[in-house]
Structures are given as C-alpha cells and as structure tokens.
Amino acid sequence: MALEDAPRHVKLAVDLIFLLESNDMPADEVLKALKIVEQDFKEKLERETSENNNA
Numbered sequence: 001m002a003l004e005d006a007p008r009h010v011k012l013a014v015d016l017i018f019l020l021e022s023n024d025m026p027a028d029e030v031l032k033a034l035k036i037v038e039q040d041f042k043e044k045l046e047r048e049t050s051e052n053n054n055a
Contacts, residue, residue: 004012020030 003011006014
C-alpha cells in the first residue's frame with residue numbers, strides 16, 4: 001500500500017515519526033511525551049463524545 005492511499009491516521013503517524021526522528025529525540029523522552037499526548041486526546045474525545053450525546 002502506498003502512503004498516499006493509507007488512512008489518515010497512518011499518514012499522521014508517519015508524519016509524527018518523521019518529526020520526532022528529524023529532531024533526534026531520545027526514545028524514552030518521546031514515549032513519555034506520547035503518554036501525555038494520548039491522555040490529552042483521550043480527554044478531548046470524552047468531552048466531544050459527551051457534547052455530542054447532550055446535543
């Protein structure tokens with residue numbers, strides 16, 4: 001599968017990997033940061049879901 005045909009989340013993952021590797025980020029720091037990002041977006045998803053259920 002070519003990247004241009006990949007789902008949006010796969011394209012985003014490739015972009016994020018490129019960004020992090022281009023900045024020579026240590027793997028342990030990247031993983032710690034990704035945990036924070038994951039938690040933030042989980043909370044955002046919960047808010048959006050709650051708002052949609054209340055609409």
